[in-house]
Amino acid sequence: xxQPPARTLFLVSDGTGITAETLAQALLSQFEDLRVREVxxxxxxxxxxxxxVLERIAAAHARDxxxxxxxxxxxxxxxxxxxxxxxxxxLDLLGPFLQRLADALGVTPTGATGRAHxxxxxxxxxxxxxxxxxxxxADDGLALDTLGEADVxxxxxxxxxxxxxSLYLAIHHGLRSANYPLTEEDFTRGDLPPALLARRSRLHGxxxxxxxLHEIRERRRPGSDYASLAxxxxxxxxxxxxxxxxxxxxxxxxxxxxxxxxxxxxxxxxS
Amino acid sequence: xxQPPARTLFLVSDGTGITAETLAQALLSQFEDLRVREVxxxxxxxxxxxxxVLERIAAAHARDxxxxxxxxxxxxxxxxxxxxxxxxxxLDLLGPFLQRLADALGVTPTGATGRAHxxxxxxxxxxxxxxxxxxxxADDGLALDTLGEADVxxxxxxxxxxxxxSLYLAIHHGLRSANYPLTEEDFTRGDLPPALLARRSRLHGxxxxxxxLHEIRERRRPGSDYASLAxxxxxxxxxxxxxxxxxxxxxxxxxxxxxxxxxxxxxxxxS
Numbered sequence: 001x002x003q004p005p006a007r008t009l010f011l012v013s014d015g016t017g018i019t020a021e022t023l024a025q026a027l028l029s030q031f032e033d034l035r036v037r038e039v040x041x042x043x044x045x046x047x048x049x050x051x052x053v054l055e056r057i058a059a060a061h062a063r064d065x066x067x068x069x070x071x072x073x074x075x076x077x078x079x080x081x082x083x084x085x086x087x088x089x090x091l092d093l094l095g096p097f098l099q100r101l102a103d104a105l106g107v108t109p110t111g112a113t114g115r116a117h118x119x120x121x122x123x124x125x126x127x128x129x130x131x132x133x134x135x136x137x138a139d140d141g142l143a144l145d146t147l148g149e150a151d152v153x154x155x156x157x158x159x160x161x162x163x164x165x166s167l168y169l170a171i172h173h174g175l176r177s178a179n180y181p182l183t184e185e186d187f188t189r190g191d192l193p194p195a196l197l198a199r200r201s202r203l204h205g206x207x208x209x210x211x212x213l214h215e216i217r218e219r220r221r222p223g224s225d226y227a228s229l230a231x232x233x234x235x236x237x238x239x240x241x242x243x244x245x246x247x248x249x250x251x252x253x254x255x256x257x258x259x260x261x262x263x264x265x266x267x268x269x270x271s
Numbered sequence: 272x273x274q275p276p277a278r279t280l281f282l283v284s285d286g287t288g289i290t291a292e293t294l295a296q297a298l299l300s301q302f303e304d305l306r307v308r309e310v311x312x313x314x315x316x317x318x319x320x321x322x323x324v325l326e327r328i329a330a331a332h333a334r335d336x337x338x339x340x341x342x343x344x345x346x347x348x349x350x351x352x353x354x355x356x357x358x359x360x361x362l363d364l365l366g367p368f369l370q371r372l373a374d375a376l377g378v379t380p381t382g383a384t385g386r387a388h389x390x391x392x393x394x395x396x397x398x399x400x401x402x403x404x405x406x407x408x409a410d411d412g413l414a415l416d417t418l419g420e421a422d423v424x425x426x427x428x429x430x431x432x433x434x435x436x437s438l439y440l441a442i443h444h445g446l447r448s449a450n451y452p453l454t455e456e457d458f459t460r461g462d463l464p465p466a467l468l469a470r471r472s473r474l475h476g477x478x479x480x481x482x483x484l485h486e487i488r489e490r491r492r493p494g495s496d497y498a499s500l501a502x503x504x505x506x507x508x509x510x511x512x513x514x515x516x517x518x519x520x521x522x523x524x525x526x527x528x529x530x531x532x533x534x535x536x537x538x539x540x541x542s
Binding site: 091 | 286287288289290293294296297298300301302303304305311312313314338340344346360362364365367368369371372373375376378380381396397400401403404407410432434435438439442487490528529530531533534535537538
């Protein structure tokens with residue numbers, strides 16, 4: 001069967017385009033064979049810029065021979081109307097919902113841009129920045145003495161996903177996230193350091209399939225004892241025994257993305 | 272005027288709920304006085320779980336005395352239909368768009384869940400994890416010898432926003448992001464280190480309003496010379512002179528969020 005022609009997908013926003021990008025990803029994940037060329041066009045916040053976008057949409061249509069898809073989050077009503085005239089399958093992620101909310105609430109949307117992902121609440125924003133700096137300082141077991149300030153403490157063996165998850169929790173959720181690597185030392189001692197046990201309600205254990213851990217460690221130190229399957233199996237088994245013993249909730253990171261692990265920690269989900 | 276009663280906003284998803292959260296934020300930013308109580312319900316991936324969600328929606332309706340708002344990204348068509356029966360203003364972020372895409376493309380959505388923010392492409396996923404680890408190692412000028420591996424190098428004075436932006440670029444965009452703090456040493460030397468100048472096409476300067484910088488530094492070291500307004504003014508002026516001299520593109524972080532700075536770096540925008 002001949003391949004369908006590649007389409008251009010325009011992500012158009014008068015802000016960062018994060019919302020459009022996120023929703024487009026969810027939509028496209030439902031169409032397996034769809035080949036698209038993504039064009040990100042954020043900060044389209046004037047009529048002149050929107051007119052250039054319309055020209056690019058028309059050019060893509062002519063070049064591809066198929067209608068482009070436009071996924072848009074444009075808050076300004078006039079710019080939104082202008083974009084709707086483009087030669088594209090136009091998916092307006094805001095207009096219809098704003099209208100329905102306005103009707104139900106009996107109020108008019110402000111039309112103000114740059115608020116969705118801007119520094120809306122400066123106090124909250126500074127706390128988030130502080131959370132990022134705390135999390136950096138508390139990476140890799142460096143903060144046993146400041147654990148009292150942590151909102152979340154992640155435990156697990158090397159390369160199970162502690163650091164990326166901690167950083168995501170800080171950046172996205174504004175949580176002060178410490179993490180502690182479980183090593184030979186803990187397994188020999190047969191228990192967790194007292195500083196950790198004192199914060200038990202904030203502890204989250206991360207585990208992983210030993211085969212997958214082996215793969216990940218091989219990328220870092222090929223052929224090493226550290227990366228060997230036997231060592232990976234051993235460490236994961238010891239870590240799980242510690243989690244069970246202290247009834248620490250555990251998440252398996254093998255097939256989960258950072259976003260999924262973070263959401264499960266923040267909103268709760270059994271592994 | 273009496274305050275309107277608080278409504279409950281349910282963010283319902285059979286995945287992480289990130290998409291629902293992001294779009295709800297954009298929608299609500301348009302209704303200034305709307306008071307909502309947010310309830311995040313991710314991973315609602317079975318009929319039983321959906322029935323419990325419907326009970327919570329009904330309970331919120333009874334308690335609040337006003338209709339709850341449901342912002343939903345549920346990929347499974349049957350669960351979506353079930354949710355639509357709830358006693359709420361139901362904003363389905365996927366159904367209508369999936370239908371329009373399916374009609375236009377002549378294909379049927381797969382209905383598969385957990386793909387939007389999962390580890391869809393394992394290779395890409397590992398590169399993103401690598402980018403995070405590189406970025407951590409390359410924070411705060413620690414990687415002048417491995418700058419050749421950086422996709423992006425951020426320059427600026429202390430607390431201008433380099434570290435949070437670098438981490439966001441790594442986590443969200445999978446970019447290996449180094450950063451280099453401009454200090455007295457660089458200003459006295461009157462130029463940038465040769466290792467940086469060799470990567471000029473990847474350099475991005477960050478600047479900030481000195482008053483704002485003063486505020487931020489005061490949180491860190493109150494009353495110090497480091498935090499003084501005079502010192503902040505001086506450093507920002509020197510940094511801008513270096514950016515101009517080497518024609519390094521500059522972004523002002525004063526009123527921009529991390530997301531906005533990152534989007535401007537990745538997709539381009541004059542300051």
